[in-house]
Amino acid sequence: MTYLSTVEAKCPECGSAEVVMDRETGETVCGACGLVVGEGMMDRGPDWRASSQEERDEKMRVGPPIDVTHYDKGLPTMIKVDEDAFGRPLSPEVRQQMWRLRRWNLRARLHTSASRNLSKAMAELELLSDKLSLPPFVRETAAVIYRRALGENLVQGRSIAAIVAASIFAACRIHRTSKTLREVAHVSTRREKEIFRSYRLILRSLGLDIPLDGPLDHVSKIAERAGVSGEVQGLAVRILQEAREKRAVGGKDPTGLAAAALYVAGLLRGEKMSQKDIARAADLTEVTIRNRKRELTQKLHLGL
DNA sequence: CATTCGTGAAGACGAAT
């Protein structure tokens, strides 16, 4: 018992022809990438064909064609407020009641479409949060951000998964949870580039002002993954603080700085640690470690 | 042999135009 039916359309995002209509929800979704192509978007043309004018007159009827895939069968559920079904005027009390009914009717439609979207999004959020081992409060923040993004109509025409990933990334930055964009993208089905686009859109549309992350935000995570002692870690922090004061660094990838600081701190304390190890722990290349290391040791004139 | 170091080509990005 499947409620999905293939639609004759190509996904604008991935080009796949696996675009599918959910008969229960009326949502049109790309089966390959999850992009929400549209809600209640369907062929509004005539649902019949006529070969002659007589036939045309025969089949012609008033109103939009019926599409059974829509939950309300495509019929407009307009509630009249001025007159009853026979065109007679209504009493003021009943009129007011009709206004209320109509408001509720419109509101209910919005509500159901929003909750359908949310249930999908929250499932995705939980999945990604688990993969990233996010603390609950970060996840909460991400959920709030997503809800606001949904309220601002940022999801229409974009992939739910991408907006969810972007919300998670934003929440991580807000709480200074040192998750890189790459890490988020790694557990998501969406591309890093797309997630970043969504992230920027969210920041602007919601007026979020998130401070940039510095090298210090990444030290503990990298150190832990590389198995660096707390002592060396502390030295790395001091190196970074001094580098900041001397304006020795700028415009560089913060993770690279943090990784290099840990590396040189390890050298100074004689703790064995290859560039390869650090590079892997920081998800960078050894080249970047080397370049940062060179700048660090020169500009802070550390003997090495 | 593993590690380290430097280099040139290529891609990505922001800023300037």
Place this chain on the structure above:
DNA sequence: ATTCGATTTCACGAATG
């Protein structure tokens, strides 16, 4: 929209231990 400059990454070879 294109161009430019800085940065990172990749692939490689050389030096070092």
